[in-house]
Amino acid sequence: MxxxxxxxxxxxxxxxxxxxxxxxxxxxxxxxxxxxxQYFPSKDAIVAALIDAHCEEMFEVFRRELAAVAGADxxxxxxxxxxxxxxxxxxxxxxxxxxxxxxxxxxxxxxFHEIGRRSEALVRTYLEARREEMRPANLDLAAFLLVTTxxxxxxxxxxxxxxxxxxxxxxxxxxxxxxxxxxxxxxxPRG
Amino acid sequence: MxxxxxxxxxxxxxxxxxxxxxxxxxxxxxxxxxxxxQYFPSKDAIVAALIDAHCEEMFEVFRRELAAVAGADxxxxxxxxxxxxxxxxxxxxxxxxxxxxxxxxxxxxxxFHEIGRRSEALVRTYLEARREEMRPANLDLAAFLLVTTxxxxxxxxxxxxxxxxxxxxxxxxxxxxxxxxxxxxxxxPRG
DNA sequence: AGAATATGTGAGTGATCGCTCACGTTTGCT
DNA sequence: AGCAAACGTGAGCGATCACTCACATATTCT
Numbered sequence: 001m002x003x004x005x006x007x008x009x010x011x012x013x014x015x016x017x018x019x020x021x022x023x024x025x026x027x028x029x030x031x032x033x034x035x036x037x038q039y040f041p042s043k044d045a046i047v048a049a050l051i052d053a054h055c056e057e058m059f060e061v062f063r064r065e066l067a068a069v070a071g072a073d074x075x076x077x078x079x080x081x082x083x084x085x086x087x088x089x090x091x092x093x094x095x096x097x098x099x100x101x102x103x104x105x106x107x108x109x110x111x112f113h114e115i116g117r118r119s120e121a122l123v124r125t126y127l128e129a130r131r132e133e134m135r136p137a138n139l140d141l142a143a144f145l146l147v148t149t150x151x152x153x154x155x156x157x158x159x160x161x162x163x164x165x166x167x168x169x170x171x172x173x174x175x176x177x178x179x180x181x182x183x184x185x186x187x188x189p190r191g
Numbered sequence: 192m193x194x195x196x197x198x199x200x201x202x203x204x205x206x207x208x209x210x211x212x213x214x215x216x217x218x219x220x221x222x223x224x225x226x227x228x229q230y231f232p233s234k235d236a237i238v239a240a241l242i243d244a245h246c247e248e249m250f251e252v253f254r255r256e257l258a259a260v261a262g263a264d265x266x267x268x269x270x271x272x273x274x275x276x277x278x279x280x281x282x283x284x285x286x287x288x289x290x291x292x293x294x295x296x297x298x299x300x301x302x303f304h305e306i307g308r309r310s311e312a313l314v315r316t317y318l319e320a321r322r323e324e325m326r327p328a329n330l331d332l333a334a335f336l337l338v339t340t341x342x343x344x345x346x347x348x349x350x351x352x353x354x355x356x357x358x359x360x361x362x363x364x365x366x367x368x369x370x371x372x373x374x375x376x377x378x379x380p381r382g
Numbered sequence: 383a384g385a386a387t388a389t390g391t392g393a394g395t396g397a398t399c400g401c402t403c404a405c406g407t408t409t410g411c412t
Numbered sequence: 413a414g415c416a417a418a419c420g421t422g423a424g425c426g427a428t429c430a431c432t433c434a435c436a437t438a439t440t441c442t
Contacts, residue, residue: 038389106207
């Protein structure tokens with residue numbers, strides 16, 4: 001069963017979604033198609049199980065790195081969130097890409113949206129604990145903006161432009177994007 | 192030919208990628224499959240043409256709204272960028288979603304990345320013209336972060352959580368995210 | 383050992399798909 | 413009208429796919 005998931009992941013990362021027929025998955029896993037259907041009711045179920053495992057793994061990396069800075073100040077916490085997202089995206093970037101860019105079924109994406117919502121909840125908890133330091137009145141909106149932003153920027157960097165990560169300004173600048181948005185410090189002069 | 196593209200767009204928005212077989216496209220367009228292949232060499236070519244048209248339309252909306260504020264101050268320009276991205280995403284949200292979430296071919300996504308790069312160039316031009324007002328030293332990185340951020344936040348809102356757009360804080364807060372990142376105003380106290 | 387059960391096999395099924403091609407139909411010219 | 417080129421047609425081809433099922437093999441009982 002694990003071998004089926006491992007074979008599927010390998011095919012997806014090497015040949016993309018098109019190469020992942022049930023016969024080929026069975027072949028690479030070293031079992032027969034019949035066996036494959038004893039463990040999974042459908043091809044979609046295999047992919048779904050793989051997505052679930054991948055999402056769980058990414059979220060676990062994210063959550064663990066965040067737990068370490070629950071009491072830290074804003075700057076340190078923001079830097080940790082950014083670094084955590086980068087690490088989470090390094091779990092299996094190729095597989096991550098296939099899931100987000102090649103899966104033709106919409107239902108599959110819901111699983112990714114869910115870890116987004118869970119990440120938002122973690123961040124909102126932090127923001128609420130330090131509410132008096134925060135400029136935004138609507139912390140729900142703030143958490144949404146931050147998580148969406150950091151995820152997008154991280155994703156674009158890790159998946160599409162890995163050379164960005166070599167830029168020593170990358171993490172500090174993304175951190176600044178978050179911190180300057182959140183902190184009360186004087187913004188631009190208000191009209 | 193236009194009818195083929197229109198039929199394809201309609202099927203994609205109504206039934207998703209799975210429903211868009213060449214026979215069905217021909218049927219909805221009111222032509223025969225044979226005719227379809229006189230205008231397009233392959234099914235992929237139809238989808239590609241549709242993507243190109245869609246991207247061009249979105250970028251044109253974005254570019255036009257931006258041209259109007261080329262000389263405006265940072266706050267106004269940022270607000271315009273945010274509003275422009277929202278408007279661009281309203282061109283055809285359902286089709287946009289299918290393109291980004293259901294197309295199984297990676298090659299198709301390159302076309303979306305290209306308008307991202309073009310948007311970055313527009314933004315960078317503005318940033319460079321006002322370089323002395325900007326805090327970030329690396330305006331290339333700044334343009335990348337801003338465009339990626341505003342696109343992601345806008346996309347998430349328009350496509351997945353349209354109720355966000357009803358929040359009167361939405362545009363101001365996204366604008367604040369950009370302006371506070373860019374402006375020289377005192378950031379958080381530096382260690 | 384032998385029956386009963388669980389597990390594994392892979393050729394084959396039916397359905398779908400992108401695409402072709404032999405054949406009509408229309409159009410525009412002389 | 414007569415012809416030819418351009419345009420349109422749709423049954424059907426070959427390929428592929430997810431999935432099944434009759435059968436073989438392995439395992440666990442008594």
